[in-house]
Amino acid sequence: MGISGSLQDFSLPEILQIIDNGSKSGRLSITSSLKGKALQNQGTNDLWFKNGNFVALSNPFKYNNLLSLIKKENIISSKNIVKLYSLEREISIPLGEYCLQQSLLSVERVNQLLENQLKEVYSLFELDDGWFFFDDADSNNQVSEPKESFPLMEMTGKKCDTLTISLQGMRSLSKLDNRLTEQMPEPNSGLIKLEDNLNCKLLPIEACLWDDANGKMSLKKIAQKTLFEIQDLQTTALRLILIGLLEEVPVSREEPQTYAAPSLERKLALSSTNSMVKTKSQGKVSNSLLGNLVDFLRNNF
């Protein structure tokens, strides 16, 4: 099974969020349309994920892309490059890992290769038109169309968590397209956190928003407090909203609190253990009413 659609309807950070949230494994194919503005990304790029982490980038039109990158670095002898090319059918571990085992590349060089792959992934965030298809891998780590295993020749053996990719990709985006800017949070809106903890490093402006994401302080107030321009705060907030770290909410009328609000998932867990159902204006509901209502619905519809 998989998900597919148009990048105009569902953006790359939204797709990555699903892969991250679901700790999914498989291949995400991104195909740009001819109308797409990022010409360097024409065609299809396949991003490979294992348990929600990015592990490889492959492209049917750039065969042996990782080897080409290694070759370009000029750090391995021609003889060894030829040997690496001949490995294709017999390799059983990622190419980067193989190079490490054979002492052909240092750990730093392999990390650099992953960085180079990631730069190509970041450029895909510029695509404003095209199609995506996420093909879930089965228990044998194979995707279905065509039946294919993870591309060991395109794998460094290193991984990068998807949230970090989304964050970096959104930061590198030169311009937000119209669909995204329509979602721009308003200066009078506040923010809430959608995650309890962060495993990635934030920029100062992002950290300011994160720290004040308690639903009580408006972006306008944050701008006054931090001296960041309101437009910069809005744009940065939008980027963090789109990758699923924050959510825009109307500012609560209550006084600001000094503690961080619990995440929504935690609230859901709390609500399921809440023994008394009540709202601000409504009292407790009697069990007689609930029971009668269930009986009424069962008997009349």
Added chain:
Amino acid sequence: MEAFNIAITGNVGAGKTSFIKTISEIEVVSTEKKASDEVNQLKHNTTVALDFGRLTLNAEQVLYLYGTPGQNRFDFMWEIIIEKAHAYIVLIDAHRPQDFYNGRRIFNFMQSKVNLPMIIGLTHTDCEGAWEADDVALALGLKNRRRRPPIITVNASDSSSVANSLICLLEQLMMANV
């Protein structure tokens, strides 16, 4: 008269008005007007304030259903309606992934305002391009399958389907009340 209030919320076109019309014993009091801008591409009329329906159980007890406006921007009516509710249902149109982001926003807004039993109702699941419930849940930011609210399929035009979704919501409440 003891009243039980359920809020029905969700995106434009997710089926909130139909849901209430399908089960209400009275003509639904609707504040629909001709839709403008992009909403018009989905439907001719849209709810601007609220929809209201009723089901009388007996001389002492009644169910009120309140439908929120589905606009993309925050609406003051969302807060008014949710603060009166005892429980709520978020309707998500499974075949419009472009609306999931807004669905997430409505869901998170409600969660930030109240701590009430709720369920997610997936509509249009029989339409081409409809997403699986698990993937919709992930798009809404619900990662943990065991800790997420119940997600059920709803046909907003079918009275037994609507009734089943209400029963599912009430069961949530009864579990919380135990």
